Amino acid sequence: MGHKTFARGIHPSYYKELTAAKRVEGSTLPKTVTIPLQQHAGAPCEPLVKKGDLVQEGQKIGDVKAFVSAPVHASISGKVKDVELAQHPNGTRVLSVVIEGDGAVKDWEAGSSRPDLGSLTPEAIREAIREAGIVGMGGAGFPTSVKLAPPKGKTIDAVILNGCECEPYLTADHRIMAEDPEKVVWGLKALMRASGARMGFVGIEENKPEAIRAIKEKLDNSTDIQIIVLEAKYPQGAEKMLIHAALGRKVPPGKLPLDVGVLVNNVGTAAAVYEALVYKKPLIDRIVTISGNGVKEPRNLKVRVGTSFEEVLGQCGGISGEGEIEVLNGGPMMGIAQSTLNVPVVKGTSGITVISSGSFKSKPYDPCIKCARCVEACPMALMPYKLGDYGRAHRLPEFKDWQGVSCIECGCCSYVCPAKRPLLQWIRIGKLKVRQEAVKAAAK
Amino acid sequence: MDKTLEKTEIKTAPEGGEGAAGAERLIVSSSPHFLDAESIPKIMHTVVMALVPAMAASVYFFGWRALLLILVCVGACMLTEWAFQKYRKKPIKVYDGSAIITGILLALTLPPGFPIFGAILGSVFAIGIGKQLFGGIGFNIFNPALLGRAFLMATYPVLMTTWLEPRTVAKAVDAVSAATPLAMMKFEAKFAPLADLFFGNVSGSLGETSVVAILIGGLYLRYKGYINWKLPLGYLGSMAAFSAIFWFVNPAKYPSPAFHIFAGGAMLGAWFMVTDMVTSPTTALGQWIFAIVGGIIAVIIRLFGGLPEGVMYSILFMNAFVPLINKHTRPRVFGGSLKAQG
Known part of the structure; x- marks a missing residue:
């Protein structure tokens, strides 16, 4: 206070x-990396390499002329195995460069x-x-x-x-x-x-x-x-x-x-x-926290972009326990749940959180009792219980009138709800519908 | 419950087909991925706990009959809830504690000598008409317990206003009927001593005797974070402030603000009925309006209405305005009134 x-x-x-309190440790050099050509908001990059090309660590492998964009670089040196659509931790499939490493490591600080x-x-x-x-x-x-x-x-x-x-x-x-x-x-x-x-x-x-x-x-x-x-x-x-x-x-x-x-x-x-x-070093690695109640040895690791979640988790003792888990790109409040461990660490992966069953499992929700906890929690001063109802019912005029588009998707409302109502999920539906409506209107 | 929009849980096979370790255990859901430990049953059962001192006080002052009335009301409320949920093919949630609260609150608003059949009738009305006909928990507009009491006031006006002296007052004959402090104030202009009101040594309904017992429960709920302090404080504060005006003008005719908030159902109403989550506003400004206007109405009914007590009708009256209040007291969205640079 x-x-x-x-x-x-x-x-x-x-x-x-x-x-x-755990110091950042180096991770083992991955044998293969999958580097998505879009790891940023804006226009996706076009590949600058093709199957069979040899690439150096730090070499630019994707770029585009668009203003709102950022190039991507090879995080290991080796041979381009493929340029293909691959799973991205944001839940989509994105054109990605797969590189097979040759074991060489560059000293950037020298x-x-x-x-x-x-x-x-x-x-x-x-x-x-x-x-x-x-x-x-x-x-x-x-x-x-x-x-x-x-x-x-x-x-x-x-x-x-x-x-x-x-x-x-x-x-x-x-x-x-x-x-x-x-x-x-x-x-x-x-x-x-x-x-x-x-x-x-x-x-x-x-x-x-x-x-x-x-x-x-x-x-x-x-x-x-x-x-x-x-x-x-x-x-x-x-x-x-x-x-x-x-x-x-x-x-x-x-x-x-x-x-x-x-x-x-x-x-x-x-x-x-x-x-x-x-160091003249492009963004090819980052510090990732691997934690959660479902990981054996939580650590902070310096991980090369493109390393698979599976490989990173393997260096933390793997996933512990039995039963269902959620593996998140990010933390538990805003992270995105993964459907496979075969996804790469990207520039925005600040953490891999593994939440084991019990702490996340969605129960059937109850009716809203108007306890106002969501209203008292919302940092944007919205009324999430109203927006949730409007969003899931696709009542867009009301959703917009009650400022649903201002939601920053922090998840406070869902977190505090004693009825366990998935408020943010419903608000996301509302926001999506508003966007779709705007696209439709623009097309006319 | 909405079956089509349950929180999505999709089990998927690993994309790459490599059979990554643990992949078959993966669950995908929308963020946030962990939730607070609060739940509706937890809140409701805490409220029940908070009502224990008031129930204990009622048994102390009015004997075992008070306990019998409480048990009958709780049982009838739960049974009605169960019957409606069964009939409407809804999940049976009798044990979430909300029907127990309604039963206890209704019992606490009844005179100690109230007949059992009347208590059952009031309970059936409170849950059946007051809650389940609106759609069950969360959907009712009026506080179910107060609605049950209002129904009994209309159907059994005499029985509802036949009061007993608490047994702590020495009496030659047992169970002599007596006037409540508010009735004495209204019809005889006699004001009961504040100490008797505070500890509960006065006649009245089960739960409107002991201020201290209700305060203990109310403060416990506040400590647990289950009631918003604006509501009880706004309600009692506005009752005190508004009644003070009349008291200053003519202290012989009008009782003091302290009398007003200690007598009758003011305490019980302020801590356990004004604060009912379902039937009170969700916005901060709305909560102030709801509580303050409610307090003023209660005093007006007490001083100038046909009835000695106005707490019940003031809360029911304000309940009706909650949707409207919410709509017009929306908080301003973050940054909403400011102009951007350029």
Whole structure:
């Protein structure tokens, strides 16, 4: 208490102790990787390689001319086994490059030197970030270079690094801040230079004192960067909630952080920016928390993009126990459940959470008793029990009138519902129908 | 229950056909993937627990007959619930605790000498008409227990207002009929001592005697987080504030605010009926309006209506407005009134 935060929200059990104190470990070099050509919001990449080509670690293997996009790179060196449709952890099937490794590993840090930020132009930084294929690493996967280039007439005056990590179980961001504060702070400075922002902030929830201490030490004499210690509350890491807690600015419905002059990036993204500018290393690996009550040895691992969930889980002792499980790309509140373990880790995979039966199993739900818990929990100040009913009944005029499209899908409403009503699922139906209606109207 | 839109659970074969370890155990559902441990039975049974002090007080002051009335009401409510659920081919959820609460609350609003058949009739009406005809739990507009009591008031007005002295008051003859503090206030302009009201040493219905017993239960519920403090505080606060105006004008004719909130059903209503989740508003502003207007109406009925007690009708009256209140007190969506840069 006493720390900055937003109104409403929930306090779930975090279970971070499973991995919070565990150092990031390297993972074994995968024999094959499957790299989706779309790991970002925007236009999918076109493959730059074909079956049989030899590729080097870090070589660009997919790109597209579109503005809102980010190239993808080979995460291991070897031979292209195939370019085919493969399962993506977001639930779709995406054109992917399958590479069979030759066992060679590149040392990116050798001979690297840190450039003077003042000597780099904002354009050069943006270009380097785009070429390195950096996207938001908190999960949304929006191309970072696009965020850094605001449209005419809009300016960015503050960059906030999101180190909240409010999802239960996940500790990847925590470990990055605790172990690589240098990269995070330097990356933030690079993002500030590229966007022209004067102010920098690192927002961290108070349950990560180790991370707060580490970052604080690296801030030394810089007065333009501040740490903002936030209450541990879900969804503190949601962009709009974070901006409000940190700066007191509210992003209006349907608008972006940019519209209030703010750029929000994950701390992992800042570290990736550092590696791109200093090591000239594209985004080919990331830190993943493997945790949950269904995994034998929870760990934080540095995993190459394209490594299969099965292989990663194998390095954590595998899945424990009996009975049904859910394997999630991400944490338990917003993660996406996988139908197969044969899916690759992508740039946005902050965690692989395995939840064993009992803690997730959906029961038949009861009627709404109007207890108002969802209304008291919704960080967007919506009325989820109404929206849920309108969404599942496809009552779009009412759904829109009650602001259903403003839902950020954090899941607080479903979490608190004593009747176990799948409110968010119904609201998603409503949002989908609104989108479909808009597409239909545009087609006419 | 809606059968077509159950939370989707799809079991799938592994895509790649590699037979990944544990893949046959995978479940796919929509996020969030873990939920709070709260449930409707847990909430309802906690409310039942919170009513134990008030029930104990009623047995202490009015003897075993009070317990008999409570048991009869609870039994009749549960049986009615079961019969309706069976008839409507709905899942049998008699044990979720909601019918128990209705039974207890109805019993607590009855005079100690009320006949058993009347208690059964009131219970059947409360659950059958007040709850199940609207569609069962969550769908009723009015508080079922209060609706049951209103029905008994209309059908047995004399029996419903025949009160007994609590046995703690020394009497030569057992079970002498007596006037309630509110009736004495209304018809004789006599005000009962506050200490008697607080501990329950007055005549009245089973649950409207002891303020302290109800407070213990109410505060327990507040501690558990199952009632919103705005509702009891708004209701009692508005009763006190509104009655204070009349008290200042003529303290000989009008009782003090403390008398108003300690006497009659004010405490029971404020902590256990105004706070009924199903029949109170879901928005913060709506909860204030509901509680404050309800309190004012209760005082108006008490002071200027034909009846000595107005709590029941004030709550039922406000129940009817809940959908309207919710609709017009929607919270402003986050960032809703602000302008964007550029």
